Amino acid sequence: MKAVTTKTDPGHFFEDFKLGQRLVHATPRTVTTGDVALYTALYGPRFSLFSSDAFARGCGLVSAPVDPLIAFHIVFGKTVPDISLNAVANLGYAEGRFLAPVFPGDTLSAVSDVIGLKENSNGKTGVVYVRTTGTNQHGEAVLSYVRWVMVRKRDEAAEIVEQTVPTLSTAVAPADLALPPGLDFSAYDWALAGAPHAFEDYEIGEKIDHVDGMAVEEAEHQMATRLWQNTAKVHFNQFERARDPSGRRLVYGGVVISTAKALSFNGLQNAGLILAINGGRHVAPFFAGGTVFAWSEVLDKADLGAAGALRLRLVATKDAPCAEFPDKGGEGVYDSSVILDFDYWAAVPKRV
């Protein structure tokens, strides 16, 4: 009889990764309006561009694209079995660029290239850096980003010969931001979009409290995570999690990102279209039952011609309204309520 483990995938351990290695991730995924409906039900986003085919056509597109975060979650989910099944921690994102809009009917697949490896001094773990690319059925890249995670070694004695830490940009340069082909905000309907705030109205340094709070239930985060075929055990295996000090399933960080992004409508009504992810940190774990609040800060502005772009910092908290903008202090220590610090570029229409 065959051994059990030859067919069950144990995931990769740190010594399994090699610099320059390309991982082809399983399970291509056709995106549908069913996914969009579930995304709406799970987060309640109100950005018109993703909500209405008619509105999207008024912006020069053939129909409503899906929220770029849907593409991100799908591609990210595919990488989990190969990259982070044995991860101790998800350390960061960088150089995330949305390269082409995704529409219902498109099929996404993903590959990851190992661009960095750094063993930790304890000899038990190491940090793996991958650049992941999501591609549609035409072979066109729709998304690219770097992620680094701390991964366990299977065998502490395993020697890691080739190591390197890649140099990563702190933010995607405006020249590298890609607007969806055909995007034309010249007839933008500000009333249907929900607010008159244009690119010109936002100032660097401006902070916006998004006011509303959104509770997250166990069933919701499990559905949200399975929808993207993300298999990380910590989100689902309550039997095993009962032995963790928390005793709880961990909410997938992407749920916090999407929840906070949906809340950001209140103040950033015209800045729904993410163009790039400069960085992101899941500052503290989040568990079901908590209520997410969020605030944003305008970090930078760039005029892309057909649209403006805002570089935004989206900070999410747990059980803490954000009128006082809970943040990190001078020594970089975050307020205990903060669970997410996410840095991205979004397109926003110009007034003229």
Place this chain on the structure above:
Amino acid sequence: MKAVTTKTDPGHFFEDFKLGQRLVHATPRTVTTGDVALYTALYGPRFSLFSSDAFARGCGLVSAPVDPLIAFHIVFGKTVPDISLNAVANLGYAEGRFLAPVFPGDTLSAVSDVIGLKENSNGKTGVVYVRTTGTNQHGEAVLSYVRWVMVRKRDEAAEIVEQTVPTLSTAVAPADLALPPGLDFSAYDWALAGAPHAFEDYEIGEKIDHVDGMAVEEAEHQMATRLWQNTAKVHFNQFERARDPSGRRLVYGGVVISTAKALSFNGLQNAGLILAINGGRHVAPFFAGGTVFAWSEVLDKADLGAAGALRLRLVATKDAPCAEFPDKGGEGVYDSSVILDFDYWAAVPKRV
């Protein structure tokens, strides 16, 4: 630096409404089969007309329209940020008419006209009456209804000059009921529909216990409400609700309507198509964990030619089976189990 509140929408207070004012609501919404699947998963409706394209074609339509309550929830949800974000209570509905069927792919938007204002004697609140119209991508009205809500004043000293209370019909007249164009019940498949009960079989005064009970979970009502981009804080912000005497998130009243309507299949199998909402009252708040039961009473009948119409009263209860038809007593005081009293017209096939 700009003030925070210039971009965050605080919602309208009583003194912000003016008679004759038209509010254009944000976020048009394309309805999809994904919405229909979620509606089915959340309530379990079994009316064949909305479940099967083939059945709908047998009734003269091009494909299955969505349940009219989906159109209602979508349009209602759009009005919340402008009408009821600062509402103390949702007081009633009247003159609701479904004017054209909605199919997956249609895009709905909504406007509301302020038709009545009445300040309360305490000077702290007032009642706002709006007539809301939902329109599809062709500019065709699909739904119109009046709603009145009690809204807080921002400033108690604000003077409300022009006030009026509109005269509203207690029920939509049969002559004002609109059947979907092309609807033809002459080849109606009673077996596939689930019961042989025709227009002729229902009698005014008849009461029907719908027997089954349906529990509602927190995750379910949150998803059901976000799906329609309804942002009312009371449904989602558990952190804030913890300070309410109930300590609980309130279930959106539309969840109770749709749950009771789905339960009504058992006895009203052929009366799924709502034509009008005559009135509705959320008699008591409903919280997750409760089990909804329902019963119906035939209030009136009208022969519309191509179909019959039943005026029905749908009463929902919490944790109380309805074999004894829990109701309001002689003095108009409801049995403590009643949570909804909803008055509507539905189309029903005639036998011949």
Place this chain on the structure above:
Amino acid sequence: MKAVTTKTDPGHFFEDFKLGQRLVHATPRTVTTGDVALYTALYGPRFSLFSSDAFARGCGLVSAPVDPLIAFHIVFGKTVPDISLNAVANLGYAEGRFLAPVFPGDTLSAVSDVIGLKENSNGKTGVVYVRTTGTNQHGEAVLSYVRWVMVRKRDEAAEIVEQTVPTLSTAVAPADLALPPGLDFSAYDWALAGAPHAFEDYEIGEKIDHVDGMAVEEAEHQMATRLWQNTAKVHFNQFERARDPSGRRLVYGGVVISTAKALSFNGLQNAGLILAINGGRHVAPFFAGGTVFAWSEVLDKADLGAAGALRLRLVATKDAPCAEFPDKGGEGVYDSSVILDFDYWAAVPKRV
């Protein structure tokens, strides 16, 4: 006034069934990509054939078919009001054959033929055997299976004249397995499918621990069950269930099947396409809050020409990892953790 019970469906009792009787089930159902999205969100399946239109086209199909279990759940759900509303227990399945693939846009309806009746000696219940057939909008059978359930008598004195117990196969013969027309695995993309394991790599007697555990929440099983318009009270009516010794709503057995099937990806990555259900037993009730684990055993193999077929036994447990393959002992008594024992045939690509 009419009696209430003439319009409310009480379901059939044992004495209502007659040998040779055909029951036409209500509510035909158009399957959509919305259903597929919900199925993915509820279970997290990763079989590429159902996940990607592009992958399915690479296998000779016009687009991704829906998971055969979706067809099974839909057809099964339709039978509940007529067959098992008054059932005491769901006893078994046999001779389940998937006869044609189902694609989004197809409309399914169902009929059941009563093929067996056997009164129990206590005079209070009897066993009903039905052969149920699911049909698409072209009148083509997509699924056929036998189910037997124990049903209460309305009147213990009722005499059951004609009784018979049908002879049922223990397994569907390989010659009766139907591959989807056009299925062609010659260009199968093993990397995108997630594993290189071909028909030739599986051995009879081989056991596979699927490792991962999946928790099920109340909201999830309710949504999963309502999605298929399954009305069995035990899954939804918490008010009534509070009087049951368990005090809990029972999870629909199909939820356990689909959860375990999704978990089986880890080890059976290329065996997603169920061709037949040989039998199935819900060994113990399952309640929300538990974590499902699963393991599989290869019972048999058959070469179908265009593909191989594996006869698999899928065993699911509650709160018990399956490294030790919890099973039934020599006397047929199951380990207390086992909740499902499911026997099916699945297609799997051959290496050459």
